[in-house]
Amino acid sequence: MDRKQTALNSMDQNFNCAQSVFSAFAEDVGVDRQTALKTAACFGGGMRCGEVCGAVTGALMAIGVKFGSCTENDKAGKLLAYERSTEFIRRFREKEGSLLCRELLGVDPSKPEEMQKAMQNGLHITVCAKAVADAVEIAEEII
Numbered sequence: 001m002d003r004k005q006t007a008l009n010s011m012d013q014n015f016n017c018a019q020s021v022f023s024a025f026a027e028d029v030g031v032d033r034q035t036a037l038k039t040a041a042c043f044g045g046g047m048r049c050g051e052v053c054g055a056v057t058g059a060l061m062a063i064g065v066k067f068g069s070c071t072e073n074d075k076a077g078k079l080l081a082y083e084r085s086t087e088f089i090r091r092f093r094e095k096e097g098s099l100l101c102r103e104l105l106g107v108d109p110s111k112p113e114e115m116q117k118a119m120q121n122g123l124h125i126t127v128c129a130k131a132v133a134d135a136v137e138i139a140e141e142i143i
Contacts, residue, residue: 003024003136004024004133004140006023007021007024007133007136008132010024011128011129015037016041016054017043017044017054017055017058017128017131017132017135018041018057019036019054019058020132021040021054021055021058021059021135021136021139022036022037022039022061023040024136025059025062025065025136025139026062028143029062029065030065031065036061040061043057043058045101045115046100046101046109049109050100050102050105050109050110051101052099052100052101053096053099053101053104054101055092055128055134055135055136056088056089056099058135059139060085060089062143063084063088063139064085066084067080067084068081069081084143087142088138088142091138092138095138096134105127105128106118106123107123
């Protein structure tokens with residue numbers, strides 16, 4: 001199964017956007033699926049307050065694990081991770097129009113009544129699934 005379908009299947013299993021994207025790359029970046037799901041658990045709904053889309057944060061986690069620096073004074077590694085993440089952000093913004101969950105959904109996920117409205121209107125199936133698929137596609141090309 002390809003990564004995009006893996007991520008969409010995770011959404012069907014009620015994992016959030018960040019969990020769905022990051023876990024789709026888990027094996028590729030040397031993280032087990034359970035750790036990826038737990039790591040990204042608090043990033044759905046734009047960190048529960050409508051900020052940066054969970055699909056974006058999940059992809060950035062994968063890019064960071066793949067390219068991020070982990071040794072002192074590793075300026076080259078830091079620069080590489082920053083370049084890859086900047087490229088991802090630019091391309092996602094071009095494709096989706098925004099990085100912010102509340103702008104993508106048109107509701108504020110921090111407000112229960114608005115989130116209920118989003119669920120009733122199937123936005124997690126339309127808007128969120130598209131953001132997840134696009135995030136995976138872009139991240140695949142970068143990673």
